Amino acid sequence: MSVVAVEHASDLAAFYEVVVVGAGPAGMSAATLLAAEGLSVLVLDENPAPGGQIYRSITYNAAARQGYLGEAYWQGAPIAAAFLQSSLTYAPRCRAWSLDGASIADNEPYARVGVSLGGVARHVQAAKVILATGALERPMPVPGWTLPGVMSAGAAQIALKTSGLVPTGRVVLAGCGPLLYQLAVQLHDAGANIVALLDTSPGLRSAWRYLPAFVFSPYMFKGVALLTKARRKLRVIGGVSQLEINGEDRATGVSLRIGRTEQTLTADLVLLHQGVIPDTALANCAGCALEWNEAIRAFEPQTDARGRSSLPDVYIAGDGAGIAGALASSEAGRAVALAVLGALVSPQDDKIEKRRLSSLHRCAQLRRGRRFIDAAYLPAPQFLAPPDDQTLVCRCEEVTAGTLRDVARRGLTGPNQLKVFTRCGMGPCQGRLCGPTVVELLADLMNTRPADVGTYRLRPPIKPLRLSEIAALPHDDTETHAVTGLWPDSSAPLTFSNIERETLNDR
């Protein structure tokens, strides 16, 4: 048995019992379990191969050749192998650009997912949808972060995993979080010249409260081993409270401040990281309720104990529901899949429920100690909302922190109005790289909690679609009239000049 990989939108069925969005640890595990139970499953994923970001290119790499990727990475190999042997439909290189829950009022008995595959857009229906969209890196807006020669830490890891690319020249890593240390060790082992790892974490603060659970957790050994290795091999500079990237047309180095001393380092590549946060774009555009999680300082979709969002047919698993890590996400994928199986097949089945509870138990074990990591690596306030007014917050539309503060001081209802006033978040990334900063900046300025500020309301398409793809979607006469002002069966043919005349008449 193996997956059926589809390359063209026309090869998809109109309906699947379950559509899983994302083929990272949570998505692969959820889909594998449901396919084994005999359900019709479609998995949509943007990458050409399964693994998500954490296990990216896992089916191409081998420990013998890419030993530098480290032990934690290879744990993804059996998960991907089981997935590829499943009896399900797998759509790699596919974009999910919209999601609507079932609606009796609109005569839509099933959830609808907008997909773009092989250059063609269409909708597929699903009885249940599992969002396993994973995480994004939290933006780290510092002066100069838009210069070529500056990338996110995750990007350097993707270059290493997918193409075996190692930075040449002097590399500086800056920020905080476990991934930063993991990447530093990986790059060093692969032969990169790491000049320094600049740690911006503000210290343990309240994290000590969660220390006991951490000490007896699976994270403990891994974490301490990683930190020891990093400190032995690399120059780790802690207590960095201010960072600026120097350079005119590309990065040439960094200036940093530790306490009262300032220092400059030359660098050819600067890699930034401030931890990861859930990617909520698809849940957000579907209208799933989001809630603020202070522990990771990010919005995440509201989910119940069964992984169900505020929409009854949309479930969320893995880092997209709240940051848990790869192995816990894989287990969470199974737990959510069992909840979906129960709901679809036999709600009263004790066996399924028992399996689900033991999966949840394993998940809780894998997550033990997480609170300590979250608290220990919470970014310092100056890296959440840039104090310097010249710093670009919106990379797409080039809006500075100063402009945002100026506009916000005149009075605002929230991030959506700020977007309208300043174009911040209106570029092609749709706020993925500025949204978290805008929330922090407004909360700081208004002296309120991010939960009260709220975040951008996203509208489909949440991934770029060509106009020709939208135009080719099935549409009825009412929709044609709404766009062109003409009825298809009227005496005036649907020519460009007639459409232009009608739309002008409308105004």
Place this chain on the structure above:
Amino acid sequence: MFRRLAPISDPLSFKFEGLALSAEKGESVALALLASGIESCRDSVVHGRPRGPYCLMGACFECLVVIDGVASRQGCQVEVRQGMVITRQSGARSMSGATQS
């Protein structure tokens, strides 16, 4: 800026701004550019400042390029193909000159 740990095993050739470059079959346009020493692939829409791939996972849209005449393609999401002609994306997107598909 980046070097390959292993030489290209299944090569293909493509062009960026008229420059003939080679890449590994199956890799993304953004990675093929980075591996060829190209670190800036577009000019920003407001101030025309040079920008290059930033996240490599489809989120940031910094690696937008013009591929075979089609603008606003995400370099990190498109696999490089034999004979591809890639140019910088400069300034704001425009409807004029858009190609039909």
